[in-house]
Amino acid sequence: MSNLTYSQSKFVIQNKKGSNKIKFKLINNLIVIPVEINGVELSFLLDTGVSKPIIFNFLNVSDTLKIKNAEKIFLRGLGEGESVEALKSKNNVFRIGDAIKLNQDLYAVYDANLNFAPRLGVPIHGILGFDLFKDLVVEINYSHKYIRITEPNKFKYKDCKKCEKFNIEFYNNKPYINAKVKINNKQIPVKLLIDSGGSDALWLFEDDTLGIVSSNKYFEDFLGHGLSGSVYGKRSKIDEFSLNRFVLKRANVAFPDSTSISFAKKFAGRNGSLAGNILKRFNVIMDYRRATVIFKKNGYFKEEFSYNKSGIELAHNGVRLVKERENSVSNDYGLNNKTGENGTKIIFDTGYKFSLKPAYAIVELRMNSPAQKAGLKNGDIVLYINGKPTHQFSLQEIMYKFYEDDGTKIRLRIDRGGVVLNYSFVLEDFFK
Incomplete structure (x- = not known):
């Protein structure tokens, strides 16, 4: 596992409490938060599965943002397509609520197809993840739709007998958690990317040797858009998904095609992703400095796992x-x-x-x-x-x-x- 890396510049909360509460919209199990970049108010997905902020430049946002010091690079992500061209820009000013960072890198992607707004029904200008989580403790309150960001030295843990605490492992600045799935009456330990930027419940990478296989009851479907194109695969159900004593029965699962996830499987220990339709059933505390995540059940926990029955x-x-x-x-x-x-x-x-x-x-x-x-x-x-x-x-x-x-x-x-x-x-x- 790679160690976490910290730049000299970081998010700092500009108030005496060292803490700030920010409302978000929960759309299709995804968190949409307001982010101000170089004085321009934008809407971003809060995505634990990305290591650097990405702006989708389909509206020539970079002109408004006065993006400078840019160099051309290529980014690779989920999907069957090729790498996408992007401009890496330095020295951008980010503000999220009362938190400010004065020297933030970002990547502006010019591919017009990378536009999440039509499918979500609201403007989405980009995605943000690791750079916020590494600097601050982030509480995600899915039930009341707000995040609370706190300076690590100001954050106080409370005794919580109804909570489950897990260690996080990091690979390429992305968080992984150990959980269990029950498939064909067999309990299987799995290592999953914590992916708040995915709207499904659970993605698993098929592996016969581990018993991670789809049941005979499945259908082929469109699973979503990745950075490198559309992702397709099987939709099915598993017997159980468990985070220690928290057990979800008959949970939705998707098994993405191997061609769509070749990039994701470069981390050999990964078995899949834990995404929004399960994450929203908990209020979550993400503490990267202590490599800890805490889950507490909320009102969504007993919500039945449904899916799009129309096609x-x-x-x-x-x-x-x-x-x-x-x-x-x-x-x-x-x-x-x-x-x-x-x-x-x-x-x-x-x-x-x-x-x-x-x-x-x-x-x-x-x-x-x-x-x-x-x-x-x-x-x-x-x-x-x-x-x-x-x-x-x-x-x-x-x-x-x-x-x-x-x-x-x-x-x-x-x-x-x-x-x-x-x-x-x-x-x-x-x-x-």
Whole structure:
């Protein structure tokens, strides 16, 4: 294991308490926090699985940030594609709440495909991990959606009989934890990357010699986007996942294709990743200086492990012009006149307004899924869901409808190349 390395510059909390609480948004099990860089307010994923801050430069953010002292490098991550080109920039000023760092390196990636915003439904300008965690103790309160950052010398541990404490190991400045999985009634110890930047519950790397194998009950699916492209693999269930006395039964698991994780498996001891859909079930204290992580169950712990039963992945796809009815009270004579109980005549002027609304497109469609068998296709723009216009919902609210109970009927009206079509299908629980 490599040792942790510390630069002369670090995050320092600019208040007397040496501690600060910062609210975050929890979107698809991912933590989105406000980060100010060189005076510009941005939204970042808090990702324990990255060693350096990365900005996705699809909006020419670097011009606004006045990125300087840049050198060209190549970054490699999960996915089937090649390394991506990036500019490494030094001497950037980062502010997270009351914490400031005056000399922060960052990497600006110019690949327009590396844009998480369409799939999450909110602007995401970059990802941040190790540089914050190495300097400060970070408490992640998933249940109340805030992080608390504290100077290590000001942090006081409390006695907690309901907590489980683990040692963290580090490899390439990324944290690993030892846990256990139960597969085919066999308890198997596993070493997992703690990955708050992953929205799934658990990823495991198949290994016959260890017994880490998918059950016969699985389906092939899109698993997510890595730095080097899309990741595909199997989705299934395992008997149990356990962090000492905390046991989660019938947990979701994904087994990524070997081609997508060749880079990740360079650390030979790694068996997979512990990600957001399990992490959110705990309030977590990450203390890199003491190489410690503490878990405490929260209200999400007993939440049933569900999954997308439709086979549809949606993403923002620009905007569309929507005609909406507009009712306004008027003193003028109109067609729709009503008389109130007190004899007052109220005249409604019924007109229309046009406004730009988000468009949601199907970007991934699982083979043999209910939606695919119904006839839906990649590129379809979803206009209505169950009789209601999709622009009335956030992307996450629509996606949650695909996680509902087995047998739930979904009705979609879609636009396919200017032709409006209606489809319906029933959600099917593959693992029932």
